Amino acid sequence: MSDQRLGEFEEIILLLVGILADEAYAFHIGETYTRQTGKSSSIGAIHSTLSRLEQKGFLKSLHSDPTPVRGGRRKRIYRITALGQRALTASRQLRQSLWNQFPGFSDLSFHHE
């Protein structure tokens, strides 16, 4: 099937979806992204990433109840799938193991103190 790798932006979006839980719809994800990273984002970019992640099977989506603020339209709420969880975990484990092998890691933490 399609590519199972996870890009950096994709990983962050995936994490944000997990963080925002029931409020994980594109607009809100974009806002949170900007707030957390300080970088700007466009709805287009967020949407295409979300739909790519959905195609890869990392996300699934469902409709929320209609809200008046959006002209009565339903939100498309994203949820992380088991596959998404696994991909996140794999990514995190990879980083963890790389940090653990990093010789300067313990020194680095001492210097900070």
Next chain:
Amino acid sequence: MNLPKLPLRFLEWFCPDDLLEGILGDLEEKFAEDVSNRSMRKARWHFRWNVIRLFHPSILFRNPMRLSPGPAEMVVRHIQTTSRQMWRNPFYSIVTLAGLSVTTAFVFLTLLFIRKEQSFDQFHQNKNQIFRVYQEIKNAETGTVIRKSAVTPVPLAEGLANSFSGIQNYTRLASSTATVYQEAEPFTETVHFADAAFLDMFDFPLLQGNLANALTDPLDLVLSPDIAVKYFGQGNPLGQELRLTLNDTTITTIVRAVLDPRKAESSIPFDFILPIDQYQQIVSKDLFDSYAYGLLENYIQLATGIEPKDFGKRLRTTRILEQDENSNQQVFYGLQPLSQIHLADEVTGNALYTSPQKLYFLMILAILVITIAGMNFIILSTSQALGRFREIGVRKTLGAQGFQLWWQLMVESSFICILAASLGVFLAWWLTPLFGQLTGSPLTFQPGWGAFGILLLVMLLVALTTSLLEARIILRTRVQDALSGKNKNGKTRNTLNDGFVVLQFALSIALVLGALTIRRQMQYILHKDLGFDKERLLEIALPATSSTDNNLHLVKRFAALVQKNKQVLAVSASMNNSSEPWTELIFAQSDGEKEKIFYNQIDANYLSTMGIELVDGRNFTPDGNNASSAILVNETLVRHFHWDNPINKEIPGKNFTGSHRIIGVVKDFHFSSLHQQIAPLILSLDLEPVASGISGVSTHVWPANLYQILVRIGPGDLEPILNNLESTWRSMVPDQAFSYQFVDDALKNKYAEEARWEKAMDWASLFAVGIAWLGLLSLMRLSVRKKTREIGIRKVLGSSIPAVVTLLTRKFFWLVLIGSLVAWPVAWLLLGKWLNTFSYRIELSPWSFVLVGLAVLIFTTGTIGFQSWQASRANPVDSLKQE
């Protein structure tokens, strides 16, 4: 909410439905936030920008799990299926693609060529008001047209302008050779003579100088850029002097303008233009003013608002010159539009033209080729559709409707056709220079949208036909038959396919026959005995001086000098040369008839140098004691006047003063093209004997004089002889270029056009036959493959290999036979018609027809025989296991 309308509609159009709601909601929320945080204007701009950012493949091609997929997505799916199908059958894919794309290239190039030919002379702004005047000579009693010619008298245009209202401008256009000097070095060039109005009427782009005053002074000169570079290098040619010799007058002209002749798309090619007055250096004053001599072309420009048709009618009904009351020939004048000169051949003139028949011929060939290729594609695709019954069966079971199945097939065929067409266009682009060489006129690859449009249309038509035929077969098949791989409708389809195959055989046979016949006729012409020896015969252009005596003297001195070399066998002189039409004299008869007889002025060594036989009487003697009344005639002239004993007879004519006697008759020799019969001919040492009887001339070579030296060279190296001739020439006439041609080369050039068409025809028919074969070959493969099971069963039941081969080959035997029967009569008729344009032609032999048919038969049965032999050798166990 005040969302911008246009981006909203755009979003609704491209966004998949299941995403739209979520996205729109987000956009609206963002919009609301922007409105409250910033401004309405900013918010609207953000909205637009965001919509554009959403126009992205991951949104557009989002995997949509929908029950009714949109048409665009189905097209993508169908193309996917098609490419898989093509991958799986590389043989058929290559055959189909190659056939169609090569055909496209061929047709495309043909279209380019035709368009180029049609674009001739179209760049003149007044092209619809400019006409070439031609004269039409009719027999007064029978009303039959004797001749149409655009070579008309010098005073004609001026005369018309004086007697008719409505002519805004006119120009005469004459040409002649001249010697042009660069410093002291002489070059022989073709120069044109025109009125100053020439520059107004025609729109040749001005590159340098000023047109207002060019050609008003007798010493003005207009050049083409090539010539300007040749004589003046990269410097500015304007105001420069150029010395040139016309006949025996040398003038110093001044360059006034450089004009681009656009030779690739103009039927009036020029390099030098001089004022028309200078033409009087070439022809005498009385010829220049006479209506009796056709010498040049006359062009007139009608005033705007004058209807050419009305003007033509006025021209026809008015007598322009006094006509001989007794004459039974009438002269009419007519107008030929400038824009049609290039593609008409019924009026002969000096301008370049292409016979329209050739264009029709090319067009027919293109249509034939595309028909063959289209039929191949249809046959192959429909045959292959049968192999896909299973896929179709599944589709039907899953609920595909007839229309949907057809649509799938249509998408498939269109995809292949358009793919092939694109390859073909690329191929055409690549082959353009080669094709230009082959047709002898440089071609540039600049197809208009029209060419692409036609191409697309043709391809879609082929695709439509194919898919409809396929759909017909498929829809008739019952699902259970389809799924079990059976084909119950094979019979109906085969009659159609067989028809196509017969047609292809017929076309192949006809094309091969055509190519062979054209080839044989050309060989016949190039090797026909012309009545004189054309090998190792050299023609050297003599300076055009006014007196025959001077030239004769020059020839004698030259002969004496070069004949010291034993390799030079003979030297003679002649008025006309081997490449141009000879001079035609017109003798008025007392009964009003006009006798037209060709004429050539020669010297006493002509017959021996040329190798022409004398059949009666005596020849001129080289010692100079020839009666001034002596003339020679050819056998045709004797036959023409029904004389039993021609010696001492006179040519009939009412103005003759009894000044000539026929002293001998020469054997007929071909002095004009083999398209024409040998005509009556007079040969004499000068025009004196027959001059009194002449009432008119039609020629480009005039006045009568010796213009060519003929040198017959014996066996041995040519190089030293040529050097010897040139150095002798330079020592005698240093101010005249040594320009020579070999007679056999000149004759070859005369038929170069035919030779080129022969070559083009060879290639085209080879190509068409190749395409036809490609299709037939794959069809044979298919038909053998379909019978694999049958062969297996037959073998198991004890059939021998030869019996199986015969069984498979038999049908094709009949198809070839029927094809031959269709092709033979058509080819016989068409080729007979073409051969009739030659006066000297080969006969069509029925044997060659039978042989070509037989060759096709052997080739076909051989191919299919080989394939069925292979199939029948296979172990029946394998072939029966197949299903």
